[in-house]
Amino acid sequence: MSSTLITNIGQLVTHDPELGILHDAALVYEDEKICWVGAKSTAPQADSRIDAEGGSVIPGFVDSHTHAIFAGDRLNDFLARMNGTRYASGGISTTVEATRNASEDELRSHLQNIISEFTGHGITTFEVKSGYGLDVETESRLLRIAREFTNETTFLGAHVVPSEFKEDRRAYIDLVKGEMLEAVAPYSKWIDVFCDNGAFSVEEAREIILAGQSKGLLGRLHGNQLGDTGGIELAVELGLASVDHCTFTTDHQLDLLSASSTVATLLPGAEFSTRSPFPDARRFYDHGVRVALATDCNPGSSFITSMPFVIALAVRDMFFTPEQALVAATKGGADALRRTDIGHLGIGARADIIILNTPSFEYIAYKPGSNLISRVIY
Numbered sequence: 417m418s419s420t421l422i423t424n425i426g427q428l429v430t431h432d433p434e435l436g437i438l439h440d441a442a443l444v445y446e447d448e449k450i451c452w453v454g455a456k457s458t459a460p461q462a463d464s465r466i467d468a469e470g471g472s473v474i475p476g477f478v479d480s481h482t483h484a485i486f487a488g489d490r491l492n493d494f495l496a497r498m499n500g501t502r503y504a505s506g507g508i509s510t511t512v513e514a515t516r517n518a519s520e521d522e523l524r525s526h527l528q529n530i531i532s533e534f535t536g537h538g539i540t541t542f543e544v545k546s547g548y549g550l551d552v553e554t555e556s557r558l559l560r561i562a563r564e565f566t567n568e569t570t571f572l573g574a575h576v577v578p579s580e581f582k583e584d585r586r587a588y589i590d591l592v593k594g595e596m597l598e599a600v601a602p603y604s605k606w607i608d609v610f611c612d613n614g615a616f617s618v619e620e621a622r623e624i625i626l627a628g629q630s631k632g633l634l635g636r637l638h639g640n641q642l643g644d645t646g647g648i649e650l651a652v653e654l655g656l657a658s659v660d661h662c663t664f665t666t667d668h669q670l671d672l673l674s675a676s677s678t679v680a681t682l683l684p685g686a687e688f689s690t691r692s693p694f695p696d697a698r699r700f701y702d703h704g705v706r707v708a709l710a711t712d713c714n715p716g717s718s719f720i721t722s723m724p725f726v727i728a729l730a731v732r733d734m735f736f737t738p739e740q741a742l743v744a745a746t747k748g749g750a751d752a753l754r755r756t757d758i759g760h761l762g763i764g765a766r767a768d769i770i771i772l773n774t775p776s777f778e779y780i781a782y783k784p785g786s787n788l789i790s791r792v793i794y
């Protein structure tokens with residue numbers, strides 16, 4: 417057992433309702449867990465000591481939605497979009513081809529590079545989805561590699577119907593629910609479906625999620641990104657942990673969400689990168705919906721690894737308050753992964769900690785594009 421004291425904390429954001437925001441604070445963690453929080457003048461002794469130099473200390477970011485394992489890039493898609501082409505779900509096939517052709521070592525080192533960017537930006541827990549293999553062998557390879565880095569792995573065989581099944585989508589759905597699910601189950605905690613225009617219908621998504629649940633996987637869903645396509649209703653009906661994107665929502669859907677245990681995960685990087693209209697977070701909070709923020713890191717529609725940048729977008733373009741955005745990017749992400757041991761700095765939480773070089777956390781939104789992180793502990 418070895419303990420560490422972080423002292424000289426200008427502002428300590430715990431997200432623990434009992435502790436709140438403390439000034440001139442200190443924190444002690446022993447091995448991997450926080451064991452003491454309080455005024456720095458009353459801090460106990462510890463084996464080692466970190467000086468926060470008056471900076472603020474916040475929980476590590478929890479990124480509950482990434483497509484971080486793939487090969488190649490989609491720079492040309494981005495350039496075309498910036499020239500006025502509208503985002504559609506079809507570009508995924510470019511990445512599928514590159515991913516199928518990549519070696520296991522290439523996939524692993526590419527993922528490793530992305531993860532080191534995540535960590536550098538303070539992301540201490542991340543989910544990784546498959547979905548660029550779309551055949552039994554490649555999907556299971558992607559999830560097996562992702563599992564080396566995180567337990568939050570998500571099977572997204574139902575990302576799009578691959579081109580070889582264009583004439584027979586029924587056969588592809590059966591493959592996803594059958595042989596593919598069987599192969600990936602040992603490496604997958606979650607199952608997800610891209611339920612939207614150009615991807616999978618509500619009925620197809622229901623069938624696939626139910627198949628996953630019957631194999632012991634937990635459900636989450638891409639919904640309401642490209643239109644009002646019924647994803648939110650389905651997520652609530654099936655009691656899924658999260659419905660992600662929610663770019664288009666009605667008041668009725670927000671009422672449904674607020675009465676449920678389903679988190680709405682907003683992904684401002686997708687709206688930003690595809691020049692789409694941002695949803696207004698004030699409506700979600702007015703309706704009492706639980707909200708998470710995630711990077712949606714993927715090569716097509718949000719090639720973003722920085723949660724501070726996501727927070728800045730959320731505040732500027734989605735009308736989050738800085739505090740709401742920070743909670744959504746930490747505790748909200750934990751909620752979306754049904755985790756209580758991360759996303760806050762209460763006693764007993766995992767010692768996943770960001771030390772900022774700014775006197776308050778609001779600088780994350782106020783000073784976008786600057787690296788404000790002096791240290792990440794995880």
Ligand SMILES: [Zn+2]
Binds near residue numbers: 481483638712
């Ligand atoms: Zn996504």
